[in-house]
Amino acid sequence: HDAREVGTGISFYSAASDDAHRRAYQILAALPLALAGNQLHLHFQPRIALESGACVAAEALVRWDHPELGVISPLEFIPLIEQTALIGTLTDWVIENALSSVVKLRSAGHDLRISVNVSPVSTAEAGFDRRLLRHCADRNLPASAIELEFTEGALLAHAKRTFSNLETLRAAGMAVAIDDFGSGYSNLAYLDQLPANVLKIDRTFMSSIRRPGGSDYLLRQMIDIGHTLGFRICAEGVETVNAYRYLQDLGCEEGQGFYMAAPMRFEHFTRWLQSVPSYG
Ligand code: C2E
Ligand code: MG
Numbered sequence: 001h002d003a004r005e006v007g008t009g010i011s012f013y014s015a016a017s018d019d020a021h022r023r024a025y026q027i028l029a030a031l032p033l034a035l036a037g038n039q040l041h042l043h044f045q046p047r048i049a050l051e052s053g054a055c056v057a058a059e060a061l062v063r064w065d066h067p068e069l070g071v072i073s074p075l076e077f078i079p080l081i082e083q084t085a086l087i088g089t090l091t092d093w094v095i096e097n098a099l100s101s102v103v104k105l106r107s108a109g110h111d112l113r114i115s116v117n118v119s120p121v122s123t124a125e126a127g128f129d130r131r132l133l134r135h136c137a138d139r140n141l142p143a144s145a146i147e148l149e150f151t152e153g154a155l156l157a158h159a160k161r162t163f164s165n166l167e168t169l170r171a172a173g174m175a176v177a178i179d180d181f182g183s184g185y186s187n188l189a190y191l192d193q194l195p196a197n198v199l200k201i202d203r204t205f206m207s208s209i210r211r212p213g214g215s216d217y218l219l220r221q222m223i224d225i226g227h228t229l230g231f232r233i234c235a236e237g238v239e240t241v242n243a244y245r246y247l248q249d250l251g252c253e254e255g256q257g258f259y260m261a262a263p264m265r266f267e268h269f270t271r272w273l274q275s276v277p278s279y280g
């Protein structure tokens with residue numbers, strides 16, 4: 001990242017970029033072992049129906065605890081792994097673990113769905129739809145127990161092959177969400193055509209709520225457009241009671257954020273579910 005690039009595509013040597021490359025290489029080299037061993041686990045973050053305050057879903061977020069490098073953020077290792085064939089192994093691992101978690105939750109009486117972040121590199125594979133539906137059926141899970149989250153840009157970049165897979169999954173009742181909506185170059189013309197039914201509004205839009213006098217018209221417009229197009233809307237990054245109440249007033253269906261709960265280990269999440277506090 002630190003290599004200074006010029007229009008010709010030539011990049012100059014810099015020590016910082018050398019370090020970054022070394023770390024990237026170290027991470028990539030360690031991934032097969034992390035996937036085979038038990039260095040990866042999932043955290044779960046509650047998604048709350050703003051009107052009732054009930055926990056209706058949880059987002060599964062991968063965590064990597066490296067023995068020497070410490071906790072490595074998915075923001076760092078996902079983009080690296082996406083450039084390799086290992087992304088398929090990671091996606092399978094995440095889905096496998098998310099499915100067995102939702103089975104445990106449902107048998108404990110918690111009727112919620114789990115959302116997973118999937119790389120469109122994986123969903124572009126032929127047969128992704130059939131395999132995922134078979135995994136659900138094998139566990140007696142309805143497809144509606146799972147939601148797939150994609151960023152808009154990623155989805156469009158792989159449009160041709162992901163769309164038909166996602167359309168099959170949508171038809172089977174699985175939820176599909178556009179993640180981080182508004183954070184990239186949102187294309188409103190395409191929004192209508194995406195095989196998705198949930199819009200997750202990026203947390204950057206929540207800052208206007210925090211600032212007194214901050215302009216929140218973008219947030220209001222996004223919620224209106226989303227509703228017009230028939231999306232269920234989930235706001236990301238709900239960090240304050242003010243934000244919660246404000247979103248509730250705007251008719252936003254769901255919220256997720258540190259105000260309600262941070263992502264937590266499965267055991268912690270199941271305990272948290274025993275006594276969901278009241279919000280708003
Ligand atoms: P994301 O899907 O947008 O996930 C939400 C991120 O926001 C999470 O970061 C979460 O910890 C953080 N967050 C939640 N509530 C708040 C809040 O109130 N305030 C703030 N400031 N942040 C909040 P995390 O866990 O570091 O994940 C980062 C990204 O990594 C995810 O963004 C997702 O794109 C990707 N990712 C995570 N797990 C997986 C995975 O299993 N597979 C793939 N392909 N990508 C993943
Ligand atoms: Mg997500």
Ligand code: MG
Pocket residue numbers: 179180200236
């Ligand atoms: Mg997100």
Ligand code: MG
Pocket residue numbers: 180202203236
């Ligand atoms: Mg995000």
